[in-house]
Amino acid sequence: MKKVFRIIGIVILIGAFGGTFYFLYNKSKKKPDVFETQNPFVSDVVKKTVATGSVVPRFEIDIKPQVSGIIDELFVEAGDKVEKDQIVARIKIIPDMVTLNTAETRLNRAKINFEDAQNDFERQQGLFDKNVISYEEYKNAKVAYDSAKEELAAAENNLELIKNGVTKKAKTTTNTLVRSTITGTVLDVPVKVGNSVIQSNTFNDGTTIATVANMNDMIFEGKVDETEVGKIKAGMPIELEIGAIEKEKFQAMLEYISPKGVEENGAIQFEIKASVQLLDDQFIRAGYSANANIVLDRKDSVLVIPEGLLKFENDSSYVEVQTQTEQQFEKRFVQTGLSDGINIEVTTGLNKEDKVKGEKIDPKKVNEEKTSQG
Numbered sequence: 001m002k003k004v005f006r007i008i009g010i011v012i013l014i015g016a017f018g019g020t021f022y023f024l025y026n027k028s029k030k031k032p033d034v035f036e037t038q039n040p041f042v043s044d045v046v047k048k049t050v051a052t053g054s055v056v057p058r059f060e061i062d063i064k065p066q067v068s069g070i071i072d073e074l075f076v077e078a079g080d081k082v083e084k085d086q087i088v089a090r091i092k093i094i095p096d097m098v099t100l101n102t103a104e105t106r107l108n109r110a111k112i113n114f115e116d117a118q119n120d121f122e123r124q125q126g127l128f129d130k131n132v133i134s135y136e137e138y139k140n141a142k143v144a145y146d147s148a149k150e151e152l153a154a155a156e157n158n159l160e161l162i163k164n165g166v167t168k169k170a171k172t173t174t175n176t177l178v179r180s181t182i183t184g185t186v187l188d189v190p191v192k193v194g195n196s197v198i199q200s201n202t203f204n205d206g207t208t209i210a211t212v213a214n215m216n217d218m219i220f221e222g223k224v225d226e227t228e229v230g231k232i233k234a235g236m237p238i239e240l241e242i243g244a245i246e247k248e249k250f251q252a253m254l255e256y257i258s259p260k261g262v263e264e265n266g267a268i269q270f271e272i273k274a275s276v277q278l279l280d281d282q283f284i285r286a287g288y289s290a291n292a293n294i295v296l297d298r299k300d301s302v303l304v305i306p307e308g309l310l311k312f313e314n315d316s317s318y319v320e321v322q323t324q325t326e327q328q329f330e331k332r333f334v335q336t337g338l339s340d341g342i343n344i345e346v347t348t349g350l351n352k353e354d355k356v357k358g359e360k361i362d363p364k365k366v367n368e369e370k371t372s373q374g
Helices: 002-028 097-129 135-164 363-373
Strands: 035-038 041-057 060-063 069-074 087-092 177-179 184-188 210-213 218-225 237-242 249-257 262-264 267-277 288-306 311-313 316-322 329-339 343-348 356-360
Touching: 041 267, 041 329, 041 343, 097 135, 218 249, 218 288, 237 267, 249 288, 288 329
Parallel strands: none
Antiparallel strands: 035 356, 041 218, 041 288, 060 210, 069 087, 087 177, 184 210, 218 267, 237 249, 237 288, 249 267, 262 267, 288 343, 311 316, 316 329, 316 356, 329 343
8 A cells, every 4th residue: 555655656746847847848948929910001191391480470560669768658568459550659758958958049049030030121121112222122131031930930840849759830740659550460569658768760770669460471480401402392382280279280382492501400401481371260379389291292092011011131122921821921022112201102012912020029918918808
């Protein structure tokens, strides 16, 4: 009996040892690689280049004053609609003391000269009426009187302009009222009531009272790399993607390509402009950053494969196609056409039924998928 138990124990020990050895052998044995396969499919291939830039108004005007002074009142704020010649601000003139003193002195002298010329003219007119003096002497006195009268009026107007910026004869026409030069939307009012402003002249641009733009006429301004600029031309359609407006795309038409490039970060960039074609219900704020997709070439309904499946040998391209045996592949050379960076057109060498070798499948993921499906 003891002998029987001894034999059984030896058999169990040998079985356990053999099972352990078999388990370790299977675990250490390298499993064959498994690759996913993809069939060629029919799709549209669109080759595009992307230009980054922003959307801005075509006409953006800075409204500047014609006189220096202090902002007395503002009639608009950012976002308001304005018409051409609409008043946007009123300026209170602070006259220069030297100029004011000179103008007052000129007026006083003009009054003295006028009174003297008036007395002389009245005396000469009385003598002329009595035929005591000739017409020539009377005419000289009349000319001197009229000249003194005009000089007095000019001196008065000059003083009024220096003090108030308007003359008595033209109270409705004054340069103290700043008017919009175009019809549009007020984008910015960088000054406040009480701010000092400088007039626009040949030596100074002047202080900007407001910025006005026509928001119905927008353009895209961007830059294209030198490697792509030779492939585009004026008149090409553009699709704009604006980061701030995610769910909407805007159409534009390329209308300008700069003849001169500018170096930026070691690359030559060329400026482009495109007119944005807004629909009635579309609105774009000035300064939105945007990407312009310019279609360089396209082919519709052609046989394509993902470009990552393509391999190269010398000057030829090929793919690995599954044979009749699963997970067995053979090399097949193909001719390619247009690529959009993701998919590439295959002109010859493949058909829809072919299974092209793709990426290697991770065994862990396969086991996880089987477990989840089970």
